[in-house]
């Protein structure tokens with residue numbers, strides 16, 4: 184809306200600038216060809232002076248050039264040169280008036296005979312007009328594209344100019360010549376009063392988005408009120424004054440009575456305007472208050488969903504908010520279940536909520552309130568007595584004398600309704616809109632409360648089934664060891680005792696059996712270790728990570744020597760963790776780095792750690808065979824291996840254990856690798872760690 188005002192006012196400014204140029208030109212033509220009507224309306228009014236006419240043309244051009252859409256460096260330059268000329272003419276004329284000195288500028292364009300009406304020296308422009316020219320010229324001088332710097336000055340100059348024009352115009356309107364003729368200096372002609380008036384509007388509308396015009400155009404209620412009141416406030420006193428004067432001149436009353444009538448009528452007019460303002464401001468304040476209450480209510484409800492223990496508390500909070508905003512006595516919130524309305528809560532002034540609840544269990548969806556659901560839209564019923572169908576209002580319920588029903592929707596589907604009743608004076612559309620706005624929050628609050636509860640239950644269930652699984656894995660792997668051990672040792676026994684005594688095939692089969700049993704032993708041991716990570720972990724304590732690393736290197740010593748592995752490491756930080764488990768992590772990672780070495784290169788492994796924000800990032804870098812990109816995500820899974828047992832031995836559970844241990848420490852583990860070049864395994868340990876289970 185403001186935009187349309189802005190462009191309209193800018194257009195007015197430009198249009199006025201053209202009118203001003205035309206008027207100035209007409210006045211000059213009046214002088215050039217001596218056309219009396221172009222100089223003053225009739226001989227009883229003083230003439231507009233030729234210098235004033237020239238200045239008006241200059242002012243019109245400047246305002247035209249300074250329109251925002253047209254502004255550029257050269258236009259500003261021309262406008263400012265013209266402004267300086269205007270100021271000089273104004274100032275020189277003022278000096279002439281005040282000192283009686285004659286610069287000879289008055290008659291420079293055209294000459295006027297001595298003795299012209301209200302003219303102190305022939306063709307000398309009016310004292311007031313000269314001041315106005317200085318003011319307007321200065322205002323134009325400080326105006327640029329954005330007028331950020333000169334803006335306050337610009338406003339002051341142009342307001343003073345406007346007030347002076349207003350006063351001189353009143354002088355003409357009320358026939359008070361002292362207002363347009365100052366002392367014995369040349370009086371302002373009616374033409375120049377009119378033109379300077381137009382100039383005032385052309386100049387203040389030139390940048391309508393700024394300053395007091397900008398304030399007046401704002402979207403807020405104060406500005407809207409101002410836009411309506413300002414013209415009325417200016418016009419009413421003028422009209423009243425003028426009417427009083429008219430009555431006085433026609434002899435209806437004398438001047439004392441005239442004053443009394445003027446004061447009386449002005450007081451009435453201003454009081455009426457004040458009253459309109461009070462009502463209008465109150466209306467918008469009430470509107471605002473309602474919005475505030477609605478959003479405050481929403482806030483309370485959403486906060487409630489986090490704090491409240493039961494769903495009923497959430498629903499009661501919703502009802503309480505709706506009841507308060509609409510000043511209702513009864514509140515009811517129900518959900519459609521099996522074609523009937525089951526209340527989630529009911530607020531009844533004379534009953535406890537449990538007792539009230541009994542009233543409305545499984546209500547039939549009928550009567551005027553049932554329409555809320557059937558017609559899927561809000562209902563206001565302020566005279567329920569006239570409703571033919573009163574079914575549905577439960578027996579024992581106090582009489583209802585006004586009712587507001589709003590459907591509760593989840594997506595497109597109606598899931599229930601909120602009913603409010605017995606607001607004194609009945610409900611209005613604003614009540615309805617407020618409850619409609621709230622209804623979405625009600626649904627959201629109730630549903631998210633339910634969802635959160637369901638989630639809690641699911642998490643609890645998951646936890647217990649996880650627990651069961653863990654103990655299952657532990658028990659089975661533990662118990663499987665025993666028969667396996669028997670199979671393995673008897674297979675060994677057969678191998679030892681009967682090798683070479685049976686045929687070649689039998690020897691091979693026995694080898695397979697022994698190998699399979701031993702692999703299975705490794706796998707079961709791995710599973711056991713894996714399931715123990717959570718259950719057999721130790722308390723976290725602070726220690727130097729180098730201790731864990733040294734432990735790991737110690738247990739890998741023979742493999743390191745065998746493979747001629749070169750292991751280097753940086754200074755490692757103190758961490759809060761399970762020392763044995765961190766050793767295990769290093770052992771698995773370094774063990775793999777050695778195991779998956781290239782055939783033609785001895786393993787080179789470097790361990791380091793750095794602090795990133797609130798955690799330590801450890802890395803184990805190797806020059807191994809590397810991992811193909813597509814398998815990178817799989818290697819941390821249980822029994823996932825990328826090679827056959829003939830190529831590299833192992834149970835495929837080492838990295839799964841690493842992942843589980845790091846997870847227990849609230850950290851992350853990942854790998855970056857380039858196939859054929861090597862891999863770097865990373866894991867993080869949070870800086871200060873509270874003990875976890």
Ligand code: ADP
Nearest residue numbers: 775776779807818824825833834835836837838
């Ligand atoms: P295992 O080492 O017993 O096979 P892991 O869980 O420790 O089982 O590793 C899974 C797989 O990840 C390995 O089979 C191997 O293919 C790959 N891998 C692990 N560490 C490295 C490494 N440092 N360089 C190359 N590949 C690796």
